[in-house]
Amino acid sequence: MRTILVIEDQPVMRHKTVTILKMEGYDVLEAPNGAEGIRLAHDEVPDLILCDIMMPERDGYQVLQAVRLNRATATTPFIFFTAKGEKPDLRAGMNLGADDYLVKPTPRAELLEAIEARFERERLNEERLKQELAKVSFRPDFSSAAPLVQRLALTDREGETLLWVAQGKSNADIAAILGNSEKTVKKTLGHIFEKLGVESRTAAALQAIEILAVPAARLSTPAA
């Protein structure tokens, strides 16, 4: 279930956008201003953020910067809403790391397309990297998370979570396996990223595999 965060100060329009997204099967979080939006992004780690630019107090750019500075959300897809007269500032937004922008009022079809395109790209990236990983001809030992806990100074829960990430499991799967909520899994991942100094699950996975990797010679001998 994908989670989308909508940050928009005009209450009626926010309600409409939220309605459309809920009808399309997304989990939706909403925030009526920038400060609230930053807090929700940090606590809930959504899968995608839609944000208005012109808001009182914290504006869209400030939200974007705050979100990008947090490791857990540094690569979260971020889409701006803008009214027509703000074009010159879009460069600033794109340079700061926004992925796309939509012009208000946005037709429903465009909104959904833009969101789908972001998710699709993420999925494709994951697929490709997984394929690359599969090509490498050595087999890591996924039987225990102990090496990860030891070598990376992780807690037991973090080690377990990372072990499943390294095997290519999605957050939803890991939540099911460990008996936690998806939200907990995402927060744990955030901590893992901090400790490992990375920003994406695949970078973390690679570090884990490096530690867990076993020379192929060992595979032919029975586990002692």
Place this chain on the structure above:
Amino acid sequence: MNRPVTFKNSHARLACVVMMVVAFALEHATPRARGQDITPAVLLTNIHQVVSVSSNALRSARPTARVHGVIIYISNVARRFYIQDGTNSVQVNLQRPVTDYHVGQSVEVTGQVGPMLPQPNLVNASATVFGEAPLPEAPFVSAQRLADGEAPFRFVTTRGIVRDMVSSPGVLTLLLTYEEVAFEVATLADSPVLPREWLDAEIEIQGNSFAFFNSRGRPTGFRFHTHTTNLIHVTKPGPGTLFDRPTLSIAEVSRQPQQWNERVKITGTVTAHHPFHIVFVDDGTGPLEVILISPMAKPASGRTLEHDPRVWLQPGERVEVIGVRHNWSALVPTLIHAEIRRIGTGPPVAPRRVTIDELVAGKHPGEVVSVEARLLDHRSWVEGILHHQILMLQAGDHLFQATWENETPMDWDLTPNSYVRVTGVNDAVQGRFKGARTFDLLLRNPSDIVPAPEPPFWTRPQIWKPSLAAAGVGVVAVGLILFQRWQLRRLEDRVTSRTAELRAANEHLQDQVATRERAEIEVQRALAQEKELGELKSRFVSMVSHEFRTPLGIISSSAEILDAYLERLSVDERKSNLRDITDATRHMARMMEEVLLLGRVEAGKLACRPTALDLTIFGQRLIDEVASATNRRCSIQFTATSGLPEAQADEGLLRHIFTNLLNNASKYSPAGNIVEFHIEARDRLALFTVRDRGIGIPEADARLLFQAFHRGRNVGDTPGTGLGMMIVKRCVELHGGKIAFESREGHGTTFIVALPLFGPITAGNGDGTTQLFRAATSGKNLTLIS
């Protein structure tokens, strides 16, 4: 489980190497803060972002980027390739050699953004291959635009006509022209055979353009690269030969229309060769100017087409020329993009004797002419490998020059002031202005300057002009002296009368100047006012269109939701969306009415037309209307002092004013509260009071109350356009009145309007009304607005 690890197996060794490489790559792909390392806070995720980084930003920090793209070109001289994503492409400089990659691979590249012309590149990069991907679409970009530096590194299509070609091992280079631009195309080729069938054919190539830039960042030309001959298509075949084509006469060629593509052939005799690539030729039917194409650089080993080695051509040599009929600004028919071949020698073209007047009139352009003139001066200097010599000559009243430019200097006998016969090619050029032509005689050999016999001395302008002048002067001098004596007497009489006239005229002039200065100041002031008004108007227009956008967005969004999800919505949800549509429509309608009203006020179309009005009846009627319009939300109490005199008022304006005030009083009060409306008379003024006990106006909003679209910060969900108070203020002003208010947030608001209805009405009653107003409301803490 405790066995030591053995590395005899080569698989194991490979695994360790791969892991080390992966760890190494990760180490450098995600830099951590380590002492002096720059930790970029920004991660760019697509090529568009990378090439949009400004060079200013790159001075202070180098952001990292992780981007995807298709490899469109691999450089064979450096660890470098180019990738493209959509319509953006970027140069990637790798740490590892490029032999592992090929064009058409889809890669993910991680690296640092570096400054480069014409756009940033990626350095210290590493690339991971994902698989194969189709090359992006290659849109057509003309050679002129590529020469201007457009579409840098992008995979594009361009077109041109093949004029020359060379091949070296593995590389085929073509020289193309497209309109006036000439450029080289390099492609990887397996076969060393030159594709002669492409000569003078139009081809279309897909590949990349590499523009050259000078130190100031201006584009100075480009070179086109494509990595295989499969991307070259012939769109119009050519004759495939250089000189094997029918010969035309120069007269026939001159009659042809100008174009950029087809080369025609002529033969003729050289009359001059101007460094380095301009040759004049004549075949007896007329002169021709030939602009030779720049030859391609011959490779160290490889094949070329057979060309004549470029030497200085002498007058009298017979040549064959192929070129495209296109004049520049020349008055002589011209062939450009030309190739030339010597076929022998013949008698040189005889010069035509002309007069200086014919040359100045622009006759005989491009022909070999000879004219007599006096040599006044000469200059010579060396520039690079060229010797320049310029001779300044005079014939009749005209000055002109003859030029020698060549690798060897010419040794003429040049005595200043000697009389000579000059022979040369008349290089006549059209200037910028119609009818402005200049000419220069191009010298070819020593016999082009020969001494000529001096003309009789009295024909020299230096002699006969002064003599004639002297004789004339003498005759005139005597006559003048006699005439002057007579004149002097008459002048004295005139002077006295004129002085008087002048004095009067001077005074008149001074008055005029003063008036004009005053008028100018007025004009300046009016212009400044107009400008300010114009700015206000355009701000208003943009504010209005912004305000309309919100209800339009609500309507379209609600309609889309109803359309897409009707069956899944509950009845209440459907009703709620429909209600949003009607509310937003109503909001827009009201805004439109108010904006139109304001427009009419601004355009001066709303005037104050007072008629006799009974204020008591008016007030009674008004509160009934407002009460029903507001669904009796608040009860409105109307009181008027007894014995109100008949008023002279514009009922329409009064309606606008008090409908708005009473509506607001009702809207912004809790339901059931009382609103008071009171009318009384003081001297010439009618005082209207509207009092409510509602949410009040916060102090911070008080100043801005009458501005367009401004609403108090405490209005919450109460609907309103923000234009009502602006309308009220305008209408009060139109009626020559004043308005003030007193308010406390949370307690209520009182508006007092004073209109001069009981006396002579003039719009400019300003001060008088203000005084009366203050007197009438003394003792209260009010904010006076107008």
